[in-house]
Amino acid sequence: AQSVTQLGSHVSVSEGALVLLRCNYSSSVPPYLFWYVQYPNQGLQLLLKYTSAATLVKGINGFEAEFKKSETSFHLTKPSAHMSDAAEYFCAVRGGSTSYGKLTFGQGTILTVHP
Amino acid sequence: DTAVSQTPKYLVTQMGNDKSIKCEQNLGHDTMYWYKQDSKKFLKIMFSYNNKELIINETVPNRFSPKSPDKAHLNLHINSLELGDSAVYFCASSQGGSNTEAFFGQGTRLTVV
Numbered sequence: 001a002q003s004v005t006q007l008g009s010h011v012s013v014s015e016g017a018l019v020l021l022r023c024n025y026s027s028s029v030p031p032y033l034f035w036y037v038q039y040p041n042q043g044l045q046l047l048l049k050y051t052s053a054a055t056l057v058k059g060i061n062g063f064e065a066e067f068k069k070s071e072t073s074f075h076l077t078k079p080s081a082h083m084s085d086a087a088e089y090f091c092a093v094r095g096g097s098t099s100y101g102k103l104t105f106g107q108g109t110i111l112t113v114h115p
Numbered sequence: 116d117t118a119v120s121q122t123p124k125y126l127v128t129q130m131g132n133d134k135s136i137k138c139e140q141n142l143g144h145d146t147m148y149w150y151k152q153d154s155k156k157f158l159k160i161m162f163s164y165n166n167k168e169l170i171i172n173e174t175v176p177n178r179f180s181p182k183s184p185d186k187a188h189l190n191l192h193i194n195s196l197e198l199g200d201s202a203v204y205f206c207a208s209s210q211g212g213s214n215t216e217a218f219f220g221q222g223t224r225l226t227v228v
Contacts (some may be wrong), residue, residue: 032214043119043205043219044158051214088156094214100170101146101209103217105158 002027002093006106014114019078021109023065023091026072032094033074034103035065039087047089050074061085086113118142121206121220128196129228136191136223138206144218146170146211147189149181152203152222161204164189165211196227 007022025031032051036044048059055067061084065076074091091106119140128134140147148171149161163171164183178194189206203224207217 034216036219038156041222041224043221044207045219046216049214049216090158100163100165101148101211101215101217102160102163102171103150103158104160108156108158 002031002095002104004091004093004104004106006089006091006109008109009107010110010112012112012114013081015083016080019063019076019081019085019111021076021089021091021111023074023076023106024072025074025091025093027093027095029095033065033067034092034094035059035063035074035076036090036092037087038090038108044090047076081111081113083113083115086111117220119206119208119218119220121204121223123223124221125224125226127226127228130196130198132196133192133194134196134225135193136204136206136225138189138191138220140187140206140208140218142208142210142218144208144210145186146209147183147186148207148209148217149189149191150205150207150219152205154202158205162189162191193225196225198227201225201227 003026034049035047050067058064092103146165148163162181167183180192183189203222206220209217
């Protein structure tokens, strides 16, 4: 079984500051990990994914995440926050073939960006 | 040319009614899903279909019945709606394989009054 924990339901940063959103996972098989972003009243958009190739994954809008197996983490970072980054972010894990593609999501982290 | 489209976007209905939400994907994917997002924004899978066959049913009440007429469509019918069914329902699709991402629709906000 898989599970995801996102530490911090709310993160607030100033424009131009570093963004760090934390995600820890639990999986009995090598995981595939995803970060999605949800803007108000919209669906989920994929930011990036880890699929066992490079441990440092670059995504859209300047975001990146590093897979650390020893820490079972997949934290999302962006060097410099922009006002348009304000949204809710979801980390998700997908297990092996028996999961039939099912995504297990974390609780979400709301990112607020102050001018 | 929306990849995954759901209708309607908003649905307000009274308790006890029956309603349907439709979903279509034009990505050629063979797997489709329904997820429920509750009032606390928590997302949980409800159903998954692969090539029109039900492969995941996550202990959802029998009042919820998915139907997949073909692999591009996955509809959700809900009988005898209850207040607790109020949520945002997302349709998604993916091209099989654990390393492929799911593409989500815009969601249907269901409000039961």
